[in-house]
Amino acid sequence: MKKLFYVMAGFAIVLLVLYTYLGGFTAPDVALATSKTIYIAGQPYQGSVEDEALGKAFQRAAEVLEKKELNGMPGNIYYNDPDKSGDSLRAFVGVIVPDSGVALPAGYELRTVPGGRQVVHVEVNANVAIAPKKLYEAVFDYAKEENLALEDFYVEWFPASDRGVVEVPVKE
Template sequence: MNRIFLALALLLTVGFAVVYWQMGGLKGATVTLETTTRPYFLAGRYYAGPAQDEAFGDLTREAYNARKSGKLRGDFGNIFYNSPESTRDSARVFVGVLVADTTSQTLPEGYSYRTFPAGQRVLHARIQASYLVAPDKLYSGIKAAAEDQKLTLTHLYLEHFPDQGEPEVFAVVK
């Protein structure tokens, strides 16, 4: 009986490891110091409160449904106004959809635009991985690059999770 449980545990561990590997969990983020060349526009809603609050998840589902129904065209994105380490307790984030511009679409009720301006010095992190494992890899890559290059993060982050292509995060530096 113990051998059966041991074999089952081993099989499950190998299975989870293979899935994690296929999702890109073993890859590291590529991080470069850049200056943003264009503004990024987000259509969405602002949230401030506990990161584990259901209201935060509701905003994400709302943005997903707006994309799925065709009310908004673009990729998932967020602008975080505080450090990713502190978002475990309290998040200040604009949740929504990255759009091409602020004139070609009608916003759903309750939505507004926010801009991540051009001309900012940022650490640009990207990874070939699923959006399920990408955020931790991207933020740890940004933190390591900031320490290595002795840069100070301003705790303003733009997340971009495209349907096609690499998830990415832009972290503004001083």
């Protein structure tokens, strides 16, 4: 019985260390900000968050970066909250690029997110596996605390494998 306890305790410690290493205890930085214009090269997606096509869109974005078809960082636009819309997602998955003059890979299109809007801006130093949950929780918590109404329009990007950013416009 003692042996099982020590094994379970050891396993718990390993999980705790891994979670800490991935940034699980890192607090996101949240602020109201004015958005800058963002260009995203990618492909539209509409369907279930569980659909294989969504995974393929993310894989294609990673491939585009890996093969240096585009210079930039992974980035996405979400046009709705799947938690509110019954698992249905409308998104644009791709790569944040520096300007609108880039040559697009096959199957990609360019979308522009205009700047100059008031947004809830959140950044976190955490692994990409953990960052989205931390980012969105911080956005919604901040909006609730500050009594802000948000649009159903989310722009996220990952400047590094251990850093995530999301911006959500405040309703005017």
